[in-house]
Amino acid sequence: MDTYLKFYIDGAWVDPVADERKTVIDPATEQPFAEIAMGCAADAERAIAAARHAFTTFSLTTHEERLGLLERILTILKRRKDEIGDVISREMGAPRHMAREEQAGIGIAHFEQTIRAMREFAFEYMQGTTRILHEPIGVVGMITPWNWPINQIACKVAPALATGCTMVLKPSEEAPLNAILFAEVLHEAGVPKGVFNLVNGDGPTVGAVLSGHPDIDMVSFTGSTRAGISVAQAAAPTVKRVHQELGGKSPNIILRSADLAAAMRAGVDKCFANSGQSCNAPTRLLVPQEKMKQAIGIARQAAESVRVGSPLNPETDIGPVVSQAQFDKIQGLIRKGMEEGAELVAGGPGRPAHLNVGYYVRPTIFARVTNDMAIAREEIFGPVLVILGYDSDDEAAAIANDTPYGLASYVQGEAGEARAFARRLRTGIVRLNSSAWDGAAPFGGYKQSGNGREYGKFGLHEFAEIKAIVGFGD
DSSP: OOEEEEETTEEEEEOOOSSSSEEEEEETEEEEEEEEEEEEEHHHHHHHHHHHHHHHHHOOOOHHHHHEEEHHHHHHHHHHHHHOOOOOOHOOOOHHHHHHHHIIIHHHHHHHHHHHHHHHOOOOEEETTTEEEEEEEOOEEEEOOOSSHHHHHHHHHHHHHHHTOOOEEEESSOOHHHHHHHHHHHHHHTTTTTEEOOOOOOIIIIIIHHOOOTOOEEEESSSHHHHHHHHHHHGGGTTOOEEEOOOOOOOOEEEEEEESSHHHHHHHHHHGGGGGGGGOOOOEEEGGGGHHHHHHHHHHHHHHHBBBBTOOOOTTTTTTSSSSHHOOOOOOOOEHHHHOOOOEEEEEOOOOOOOOOSSSSOOOEEEOOTTSHHHHOOOOOOOOOEEEEESSSSHHHHHHHHHOOOOOEEEEEHHHHHHHTTTTSSEEEEEEEEEEOTTOOBBOOTTTTTTOOOHHHHHHHTTEEEEEEETTTT
């Protein structure tokens, strides 16, 4: 079993203060395959002190120096992409081909987008006789999840470095190994001592220190809404900036003008991708009531064609979910949907018949769901899709917006209709007609899906303070 028993603090790999450890479980086999050190408050304090000290000089580096650092990181990330993808596949269960191209690949894409945005971003400009400056906010505490781990690390670290911030990262203890490889990348790229620090640990220990510490100027958190509330509460006494990307229950509205078969198949595939473990997954699919029977038939066929299996099998579409706890939660909500009277179209409780080991979930679809059911309101975070019917576009918009979340939404239909309908949706991003991912588009949510935005130039804004020097041009 591999061991990773050091933290990256002040430019070096150092021993933790205490000797607490955690095994990392392979969700495909349910067997431990690695062991990490778990940090305590003293480890977090040490990392914060290093970041605070480094901020004095790193905040004064030039645009060209920081751009050069990002470019060196990008080069190394590209070289180590497959290695990072293989680690992600092992620790959180994504199919290896998907983990290499999408999971690891998206981290590369974020550095590319940040470099592009940094070249175009006006860090200083004149407004009349006043000089407007975008300066680094300071020391940033970063708490990232396990479902798209390098995605969330990269889209925080890249803009923080670009703006001149220093940072302490606490990755998810469920999938921590990719973050260790990422720290190796930054070290090789020559990140100055103390600028980037990595401490493994859990939320109530290391995460709580990062959220509440007076020397942390900003906390950037991605995770559940429940955990996000705790982060915000801990941060409140120090009045630090709190940036959060939280949960979602995203609607996918199929308008009457859409190609029903194509839209249904694409919606099922998008919901089930990454084993349904995406905060922006289109988990509520809305179809016209008169097309419900036809939609159910298409959805059933689409679900039955999804290949569930080993992440190492190149034919696999989806692998296991990340952990026993996640598996149990999903199973409970599937049973809840059956108890609530929703029509089970595909899947159901338990593992797929051909798999008896691993946290594998049957791709599950419920139909004739009403928006007051638990399966329509709670973030299941697994391969579970619910289909709801609507009679009018007004009703579809009302159902779509009737949720505490507001991260993402999807609209399928004639282009003009889809564009008009998108304006009615209370979400931070709307994707029309299976559009491709846009790494420069702002990502973040309304309501209980968080605050602030990530990606591209929008990420640069989040990690910057604004200073006005009045009379600069007199």
